[in-house]
Amino acid sequence: MEMKADVLIFCEGRLLVRAGTLEPAGLEAVAGREVADGVELSPEGGRAVRLAGGAGAAPEGFAWARVRQLIAEGSLLAGRVCRALGLLNWRAECRFCARCGGQLGEHPTELARVCGGCGWVAYPSVEPAVIVRVEREGRILLARHVQRIPELYACLAGYIEVGESAEGAVRREVREEVGLELGEVEYVGSQAWPFPYLLMMAFRAQWKAGELRLQADEIADAQWFEPSDLPAIPPPGTTAYRLITDTF
Ligand SMILES: [Zn+2]
The missing domain is CATH 3.90.79.10 (Nucleoside Triphosphate Pyrophosphohydrolase)
Structure with a gap:
């Protein structure tokens, strides 16, 4: 079955899913929680967000799934989850320009960050x-x-x-x-x-x-x-x- 949720919600490296499934939760499940960061996964749509603070107990009816578990079970989501978490991990670490130390902002057209001071562009790392x-x-x-x-x-x-x-x-x-x-x-x-x-x-x-x-x-x-x-x-x-x- 194709997973339709257009957002993946992560916290401390775990994905929020509906309890008893590997189906991603929608943003309504975490209404009121502060979102620390978010990234568009592809031009066709799909977004991943990282919540601020600790994961704590999942909301009623939901659970925090380990990404290793998704990969191990061969979930249809695994590829998207790997990309989403890899991008969020990179963004959490790549906040300042490697050349001049300036603050990086979002690149207007590419999946990248750009320095407001010197124009250096940082692409996601592998x-x-x-x-x-x-x-x-x-x-x-x-x-x-x-x-x-x-x-x-x-x-x-x-x-x-x-x-x-x-x-x-x-x-x-x-x-x-x-x-x-x-x-x-x-x-x-x-x-x-x-x-x-x-x-x-x-x-x-x-x-x-x-x-x-x-x-x-x-x-x-x-x-x-x-x-x-x-x-x-x-x-x-x-x-x-x-x-x-x-x-x-
Ligand atoms: Zn710079």
């Missing part, structure tokens, strides 16, 4: 990152991170650095984090991930040389796992899940 399934004789390499969700084993991942190719970033991350050299590195696919506005580019790679040597401040543990005997991994909908389960 941060490219890589994530890789490393294979060795049928087993796959998974790691627990010191910072990110330390109870789960996931694929190695990291940001692409300036001047670097995506494949180069894959090789560097794997070398830095676990001390391995890779053979063939093959692009698998990509996924938008609105935390805050990542583009996750997924790769499959073959181990070539080296034994596991963990970067202590980043990696708590890393092991080779049989695909039939996996540890706790990130939930469905995540890029890591699709890579680990070979369901891209």
Whole structure:
């Protein structure tokens, strides 16, 4: 069923939906609440707003849905929600001119912000990152991170650095984090991930040389796992899940 609501209401990264559904709530559900920001999603219509203050309890008959849940359940809304939340996240962070420090205002014709002082235009950001399934004789390499969700084993991942190719970033991350050299590195696919506005580019790679040597401040543990005997991994909908389960 096509979702008809023309507005998506977010607060603290969650989407307001009708209770028991993933159907977005209309603005009448939050009458009286202060709106901190809003953005038009496309020329054809559709708007997203971010409420000021904390999410708190949802109004009667509504619920705050986690965006990860929408993505995991393959909701028809997921694409629009990723775009909406990515744009709102960018707008919350991009308020001043990077060139002169002036206040940014709305661009009159484009989905962008423009500096009132010097005319610099800020376009919505996409941060490219890589994530890789490393294979060795049928087993796959998974790691627990010191910072990110330390109870789960996931694929190695990291940001692409300036001047670097995506494949180069894959090789560097794997070398830095676990001390391995890779053979063939093959692009698998990509996924938008609105935390805050990542583009996750997924790769499959073959181990070539080296034994596991963990970067202590980043990696708590890393092991080779049989695909039939996996540890706790990130939930469905995540890029890591699709890579680990070979369901891209
Ligand atoms: Zn400026």
